[in-house]
Amino acid sequence: MSLFSVSSAFSLLPFLLLSSVLASSFTQLEEDQIQRFQKYLQIRTAHPNPDYASAVAFLSSEAQSIGLQTLTLEFARGKSLLLLSWPGSDPSLSSILLNSHIDSVPAEPSKWLHPPFAAVRDAAGRIFARGAQDDKCLAVQYLEALRNLKAASFVPRRSIHVSLVPDEETGGADGAAKFATSQEFRALNVGFVLDEGQASPTDEFRVFYADRSPWSLIVKAVGEPGHGSRMYDNGAMENLMDCVEVVARFRESQFDQVKAGIKAVSEVISVNPVFVKAGTPSPTGFVMNMQPSEAEVGFDVRLPPTVDPDLLRKRIDEEWAPAIRNMTYQLIEKGPIKDIAGRPLATPANESNPWWSVFQQAVIASGGKLARPEILASTTDARFVRQMGIPALGFSPMANTPILLHEHNEFLKDTVFLRGIKVYEHVISALSSFPANSP
Ligand SMILES: [Zn+2]
CATH class of the missing domain: 3.30.70.360 (Alpha-Beta Plaits)
Incomplete structure (x- = not known):
């Protein structure tokens, strides 16, 4: 007997329940990951009054649930910077740093389809929120990738650090700029940095080796x-x-x-x-x-x-x-133009840079395609670490996605968000396993 032949409202109930389960092809873990992303987006970290305290509290508790070390730094009053660490098995090697800024630009709610801090997920899986692309997705994707790697008993050779920094959208002076020149940063012995990139309307991920x-x-x-x-x-x-x-x-x-x-x-x-x-x-x-x-x-x-x-x-x-x-x-x-050795602030995106090769191969291994490396037309925090002579790439794994940073109705699709986690699992595990005889 078909379900459709039963007409009473009571008998329709199992069908409705079944259809809501069928509508989601995600696992429970994936649904939880999407929910954690929505939670972070609901914290109002937009200027002019970003709620750094709530964001740091949320991210710290997530990091602790994964088993990462947490350290809160404050280079300017009221502007917390959260540093997360997963120590590697060989502390003599340089570490890798994954960076994401906590703050975002303001939003004009009247011009949005959904309230910009509600993180509404529509029937097509689009999660609407200020910061969905720029760049609150990254913080959660890094964390979820690390959660999955921990669950898979992965052991990093190089230490993995995540910096969640304030103030990027206002120039970075009280965030990444002060962090990159700090004693705490030096102590991390960072060898390579990943920072934000931009969405790609095609099926190729974009990657940026310099900023203007x-x-x-x-x-x-x-x-x-x-x-x-x-x-x-x-x-x-x-x-x-x-x-x-x-x-x-x-x-x-x-x-x-x-x-x-x-x-x-x-x-x-x-x-x-x-x-x-x-x-x-x-x-x-x-x-x-x-x-x-x-x-x-x-x-x-x-x-x-x-x-x-x-x-x-x-x-x-x-x-x-x-x-x-x-x-x-x-x-x-505004900001540096040459590094401490007087070189232009550009990270070689070719075989001369072993980090590049590892990164590129990991993206391909994850099933992703990379577009030709680009200079970013605007500016990110990556320039502050490049200034210290450390190679840094701008990368946000968002393919087949319209570029909506700073625009009305900024959104990221749930499937794109989840795929990004998988890409980071490949990239982070490859970079942190990078052989001992390398820098
Ligand atoms: Zn950004």
């Missing part, structure tokens, strides 16, 4: 004020417009290489105007018959590690904001 360095450039032009009707040389606005024109031409020369397919966006210097401040205010807006004596323009500049920063500094000095045209400028270089 962000600079803020503010150019100020001054000049004699004058009547709005007068034509004269060297006015503040005229000088500022010259600057904007020169910068626009440079921007075009870079952008053209991208449009022609010669370079990726992250391989050129990007320069974008972000504000212009000029004019003499009046109660109704601006004084219209007067040329102002001061004008300012701000640019967001991003440099790939392949360019010489000194050449750009020279260009700014001589062409973009020449003193001879009554211009001054302020250049704020």
